Amino acid sequence: SLLQETYLIKMGGKSSKSTISDEDLTFLMRNTNKSAEEIQEWHKGFLKDCPSGELTKDQFVSMYSKMFPSGNADKFSENVFRTFDTNRSSTIDFREFMLALHVTSSGTPEEKLTWAFRMYDVDGNGSIDMQEMQKVIQGVYQMLGSQDKGRAEEVFKKMDLDSDGTVTEKEFMKACSTDKELMNLLTPNIAQS
Secondary structure, eight states: OHHHHHHHHTTTTOOOOSSSHHHHHHHHHHHHHHHHHHHHHHHHHHHHHTSSSSEEEEHHHHHHHHHOOOOOHHHHHHHHHHHTTTOSEEEHHHHHHHHHHHHHHHSHHHHHHHHHHHHHOTTOOOOOEHHHHHHHHHHHHHHSSSTTTHHHHHHHHHOOTSSSEEEEEEHHHHHHOHHHHHHHHHHHTTOOO
């Protein structure tokens, strides 16, 4: 019908499915520690919260804000959203959601740090500059309801091992893996493993 076609165009050509595709199910079973039954249960819950099959940035920020009621989670959750939205569609689909959930809750320390690096590398150029570090760390502090107090500059200097004004993924990984306090600051919610 014309109504269905209009709806599909608004949805970016994707149809909202009540069952997960075999391809997604196989992919997620291979790339997460979840069984087919667990994935299908998560999918059901995801569709209940996101009937379109897509989680928007506004929905995500709203959900994240409820987890940190004493602070302002807007900036931090926008950075998390950008990192979860791996195909840059401005929404998070179920596959992206499950992969992000896996990395942040069950991933190896290396997977968690790679994910965190991508969150701090706001422009996606493969390195973190001082402005990116400030932006994300200020978001962390706002979410926790406190002030940055120059912590971004201190952290950046500690991580920029060759003092070239940028932090590479290798420098980020090395600094975080040798300094647990730094890892806890830079990766709230995911540093436990």
